[in-house]
Amino acid sequence: MAEVELSDVTKSYRNQEAISSLTLNIPDQSITGLIGPNGAGKTTLLNLIAGIEAVTDGEVSVFGNEPLENLSVAANLFYVHEDMMYPQDFRISEVYQAFKKIYPNWDQALAENLSEHFNLSLKQMPRDLSKGQASTLNAIIGLAVQTPVTMFDEPTTGMDYGVRRDFYRALLKSYIAHPRTIILSSHLLNELEDLLEHVILLDHGELELMMEMDELKQYAVALVGEYDSLIDQQSILYQDRLDLNQQYWVIKHPGETTLQDLRRHGFTISPVAPSDLCVYLTQMNRGDVDHVF
Amino acid sequence: MLNHKSMKPIYVQIAEWLENEILNHRLQAHDKMYSQYQLAELFNINPATAGKGITKLLDDDLIYKKRGLGTFVSDEARLRIIQKRKEETLQTLIDELVLEADYLNVSHDELIARINQTRKGGSYDG
Structure with a gap:
């Protein structure tokens, strides 16, 4: 049994389904990316796992328990999100002290060292922080609590590129030191490529795909060439005309032999970045923007 | 890297x-x-x-x-790597080289001459 399991989960708001019949297990002791366009249901899914919201239908299980208002789930799962609230009159140092009391594995040294590295003074009050600094504080806490399951919803919102990069590095080092189940929702998949072991792509509240990052990178290839008679029409994920003669295709990886064949027929073959692939896969469901005009 | x-x-x-x-x-x-x-x-x-x-x-x-x-x-790691690279990497490069040479109508002699020139550390100026 996986630590986090969803079985046929549906969540509706006013008859609008945000999550539709979703069944999946989050891989244990792994860093999993939750990817998808805005409105795909990423935050709703995390809220359901965290027990902040109740499912409309189906079952969520965290360590074998239903997470809604469950104390043992609350002690073993930490959820970093944008609307984290801290007591109004607390300084960061007092926030850390409070977490230390609640979470037995709280790493005070890591929290203090990361704060210093990211230029957060422990004397500051969370309510006085900028958006980027608040995200940084939340992210530090998410790393320092060291709960068996830790979820980050768009943790890098408002962070500079340099801070984001350092946060990813800190997350990796923290994971190497204490392997645990980490779920990271983001729309910046290109920045997370090397960090993630698994990828879950959601679209319209449904599971578009779930696979290992390495598989996702091999899932499709891009072709540039003239004739499309050699291309299996069923395998086309995206196509675009480059000029009068040349066309660009993204197709499902057809196997090395076929690729060699295509290369011999003059096609230029290149890899498809996972972030682009996710856009192509979700765009297939709605058509690209050119169709609007 | x-x-x-x-x-x-x-x-x-x-x-x-x-x-x-x-x-x-x-x-x-x-x-x-x-x-x-x-x-x-x-x-x-x-x-x-x-x-x-x-x-x-x-x-x-x-x-x-x-x-x-x-x-x-x-x-035997080093020897195995050399053997494997010859069979795989080098052979693939040669396949591509020959393909491109044929595409450009480069003669057998010119191709060999170019390879020899490169091995000597210069570039071919046929």
Whole structure:
């Protein structure tokens, strides 16, 4: 049994389904990316796992328990999100002290060292922080609590590129030191490529795909060439005309032999970045923007 | 060190980097190999990806496991890598070279002359 399991989960708001019949297990002791366009249901899914919201239908299980208002789930799962609230009159140092009391594995040294590295003074009050600094504080806490399951919803919102990069590095080092189940929702998949072991792509509240990052990178290839008679029409994920003669295709990886064949027929073959692939896969469901005009 | 624009998966690039360490004598027979966690830190990648790179070397018998101690470079690792690279990497490059040469109508003699010139350290000016 996986630590986090969803079985046929549906969540509706006013008859609008945000999550539709979703069944999946989050891989244990792994860093999993939750990817998808805005409105795909990423935050709703995390809220359901965290027990902040109740499912409309189906079952969520965290360590074998239903997470809604469950104390043992609350002690073993930490959820970093944008609307984290801290007591109004607390300084960061007092926030850390409070977490230390609640979470037995709280790493005070890591929290203090990361704060210093990211230029957060422990004397500051969370309510006085900028958006980027608040995200940084939340992210530090998410790393320092060291709960068996830790979820980050768009943790890098408002962070500079340099801070984001350092946060990813800190997350990796923290994971190497204490392997645990980490779920990271983001729309910046290109920045997370090397960090993630698994990828879950959601679209319209449904599971578009779930696979290992390495598989996702091999899932499709891009072709540039003239004739499309050699291309299996069923395998086309995206196509675009480059000029009068040349066309660009993204197709499902057809196997090395076929690729060699295509290369011999003059096609230029290149890899498809996972972030682009996710856009192509979700765009297939709605058509690209050119169709609007 | 990692090339994200390459068709090669990251774990294959890790495996090739390790092979190069052996080719360059930086890792010698019976030296202790990097652990997946060391590689993850070094290349800033998920340890599972690094682990796959190590597994590839294990599958190719380039390294061997000692229970509880880690993995070590095999006796014949360097020779096997050279043999494998000749059959795979070099042959692929030659295939592409010949394909391009045929495409450009380069004669057999000119192709050989160009290769010889490059080996001597200059460029062909036929």
